[in-house]
Amino acid sequence: MDLPFQIAEILERLDHAGYSAFVVGGCVRDHLMGLSPHDFDITTAASPRETERVFADCRVIETGIKHGTVTVLYKGASVEITTFRVDGEYSDGRHPDSVSFSRNIEDDLSRRDFTMNGIAYSPKRGFVDPFGGERDIRAGIIRAIGDPDKRFSEDALRVVRALRFSATLGFPIEENTARAMDAHKNDLRKVSAERIFAELKRLICGKDVKRVLLEFPAVFSVIIPPLAEMVGYDQGSKYHNSTLYEHTARAVEAAPPTVEMRLAMLFHDLGKPHCKSTDENGECHYYGHAAVSAEMAGELLRALKCDNALRERVVHIVHYHDIPVDTSRRYFRRQLAKHGAELFSDIMEAHIADDSAKAPFCLERIPKIQEAMQIAEEISREAPPFSIKSLAISGKDLKGIVPPSPLMGEILARLLEEVVDETLPNEKNALLSRAVELSKELKDLSNNLE
Ligand code: ATP
Ligand code: MG
Numbered sequence: 067m068d069l070p071f072q073i074a075e076i077l078e079r080l081d082h083a084g085y086s087a088f089v090v091g092g093c094v095r096d097h098l099m100g101l102s103p104h105d106f107d108i109t110t111a112a113s114p115r116e117t118e119r120v121f122a123d124c125r126v127i128e129t130g131i132k133h134g135t136v137t138v139l140y141k142g143a144s145v146e147i148t149t150f151r152v153d154g155e156y157s158d159g160r161h162p163d164s165v166s167f168s169r170n171i172e173d174d175l176s177r178r179d180f181t182m183n184g185i186a187y188s189p190k191r192g193f194v195d196p197f198g199g200e201r202d203i204r205a206g207i208i209r210a211i212g213d214p215d216k217r218f219s220e221d222a223l224r225v226v227r228a229l230r231f232s233a234t235l236g237f238p239i240e241e242n243t244a245r246a247m248d249a250h251k252n253d254l255r256k257v258s259a260e261r262i263f264a265e266l267k268r269l270i271c272g273k274d275v276k277r278v279l280l281e282f283p284a285v286f287s288v289i290i291p292p293l294a295e296m297v298g299y300d301q302g303s304k305y306h307n308s309t310l311y312e313h314t315a316r317a318v319e320a321a322p323p324t325v326e327m328r329l330a331m332l333f334h335d336l337g338k339p340h341c342k343s344t345d346e347n348g349e350c351h352y353y354g355h356a357a358v359s360a361e362m363a364g365e366l367l368r369a370l371k372c373d374n375a376l377r378e379r380v381v382h383i384v385h386y387h388d389i390p391v392d393t394s395r396r397y398f399r400r401q402l403a404k405h406g407a408e409l410f411s412d413i414m415e416a417h418i419a420d421d422s423a424k425a426p427f428c429l430e431r432i433p434k435i436q437e438a439m440q441i442a443e444e445i446s447r448e449a450p451p452f453s454i455k456s457l458a459i460s461g462k463d464l465k466g467i468v469p470p471s472p473l474m475g476e477i478l479a480r481l482l483e484e485v486v487d488e489t490l491p492n493e494k495n496a497l498l499s500r501a502v503e504l505s506k507e508l509k510d511l512s513n514n515l516e
Contacts, residue, residue, distance in 0.1 A: 067097050067187050072143040073106045076121075077188055080147075083120045085112035087147075088171060088186035088194065095182045098203050099235070108147045109186060111169045117147050133165055150174035156220035159256045172196050179217065179224045180231065181209045206237045214246035222253035225285060226265040233272025244281075251285045262289060263370040270328040276319035283311060292336045292362055299339060302350035307425045310338055316423035322415060326376060330383035330412070331419050333363035360385035382409055387416040391431075391438050396487055398438075398445045403453070403486045407446035414439045454478050457485065459497045467498075468505050473512075477504045 069077070073089060080087035087110035093103035110117065114136050118126050125139040134149035152173045153162035168174060171186055171194050178184040181199040193200065197211050208231050210217045210224070218224055225247045232239050239247070254262065266289065269275065279286060287294035299310035306313060314335055321327040337358025343351050363384045367377040386405065391414070401410050417435050421428045459481075461474060468474045481497055481504070484490035490500055 067094070069189070070106065070143065072141050072145065073108070074189065076108060076138065076140055076145060076147070077190075080108075080110050080112055080117070080120055081188070081190060083112070083116075085110050085116065085120070086171065086188070086191070087111070088188045088191070090174070090186040091178070091183050094185045094187050094193070095199070095203065097187075098182075098185070098200055106145065108145060109150055109171070109174055110147055111150055111171075112147075113149050113167055117149070134167055151177060153177045153220070159219060159222055159253045160258070161221070176211060178211055179221075179227060181211055182231070184211050202240075206235075207240050208232055208235075208237050208243065209240040210243045210246065214243045215249065218246050218250035219253065221257075222250055223257045223261050223265065225250060225254060226257075226262055226269065226289070229278050229282060229285065230265045230269040230272070233269045233275045233278040236272075236274045239281075247282070248284060251288045254285075254288050259369060259371045263372060266370070267325045267329075270318060270332060271323040271325060273323070275328070276315045279315035279318065280312065290332070290366060292366075295339045296335070301338075302344070302348070304349065305424050305428060308423075310335060313423050317419045320422035321419035326379050326383070327412060327415055327419070329363075329367075329376075329380045330387065330416055333366065333380065334359055334384050334387045334416065334420065336362045336366075356385055356388050359387075379409065379412070383412050383416050386413045387420060389413065391417060391435050393434070393438055393441060395445070398442050399452075399486045399488065402442060402446050403482070406452075407442065410442055410446075411439055414442070452486065454482050456492075457481060457497060458492050458494045459501075463494070463498065464501055467501050473505065473508060476508060477501050480504050 067089075069089065077087045077089070087108060089106050090109045091107050093106045096103040112120060114128070114131055114134055117136055117138070121138045121140070127137040127139075129135050129137045129146065130148075134151050136147055138145050138147055150168040150171060150173055151165050152168050154164035154166065156162050175184040175186060175194065175196055181197040181202045183199070184195075184197045185199040186194040188194075198209075202209050208228055210228075228239055228243065228247055231237065269278070272278070283293065283297045287297065293311065293314070296310040296314060301308075301310055301313070308316065314332065317331040317334065318328055321331045335352075335355065337355040337360075338352045340358050341352045341355040343353065345351060360381045364377060364381045367380060372380075382405070386409075389401075404410075405413060414435050418432055421431050421435070457478065461470060461478065464474055464477065468477065481490065481500060484500070485492045485497075490496060
């Protein structure tokens, strides 16, 4: 296995000082899969103090000293070195009551989650693989190390990690491991939202997310409770040829693999069961479901401790995921003014993903949506005046016409609408004379109302 020179030198130095040392976990797994590792974690027999002594000439940061981890800044690389560890009992289902250090690599590997993550390598000893990790990687299967029931009861986050690896690598989950995941799904309620969300974001971007969603609906329903009602839900609509949950799984996978788009598709129809109506022909409708879904998405993302910027974008996409698509110039200017170019493009992507997951005849609508995306791009490149700020006048210019007041705000908003619609040029004189007209119209209107 090729190692960056800093990693090879660190292993060599520890070894020379009498402490066995290995690279371990994700980097070994990635190497065996023919992928290039993104970071190298080191595990060693040296205690954190001993590691500090071996690297006395380097900067060493005590990143997780309680768990035996220090970070060494070595020749421009920042490398985590963790002492071989065995975990004590997990009485809370989240973290070990105690950790104790070990001088034995096999001990350290046995506390790790899956066989493919329980392999160590050193140039001196080669691969150390006591649980058949390499065999499972070759077979393409995810298997818990040791007794799966015990491993998931120790730390239920492993349930979501198994789903994450299954979705991203495209590997199925071994039968006993899958059974134990289902048995321990409710323990996920004890795991912190931050840890779950970090895994969920990677999981949904996986190439096999649809299969994983369809295989483990009960687990996903623990993480995102409103999904439970969608499982087996017949949509009663000619547009749909699958249940609401299946449609959702298909739509997620049809979306581009960004966290934002995939989350939006996961949440886009959450509100449907709350908005159902049936017409005289027995056809079901879900009027207003996008707004309800958006509200539910916002609550769920808050509970998952999602950052505000991402939450707001996802909620926006969900809210507008079913707006009508037109190809008139006025439509685009209005939509771009309302959403901005980026979110409008995301909304169109959501449309495409949604239609891809419906009855086959809905696929016919996709070329029109793609055309709309293209036109929107061209129009947004013209950089038209799309906000009150970009109008050729400001509130100051209106002072002679109306005093600063809600009325002035209303006038500016109307001027913007007309400029967006291209019924009014964005020129100072034209805007001012229109403002005079509008102030009269609006004043008359409010007098009539009084
Ligand atoms: P990647 O970095 O590509 O996401 P990784 O396998 O390196 O994958 P990390 O979360 O960085 O994942 O964890 C590093 C290693 O630590 C894993 O390979 C695994 O051996 C171990 N590990 C991580 N989380 C757990 C856990 N919850 N339970 C048991 N072992 C774990
Ligand atoms: Mg890693």
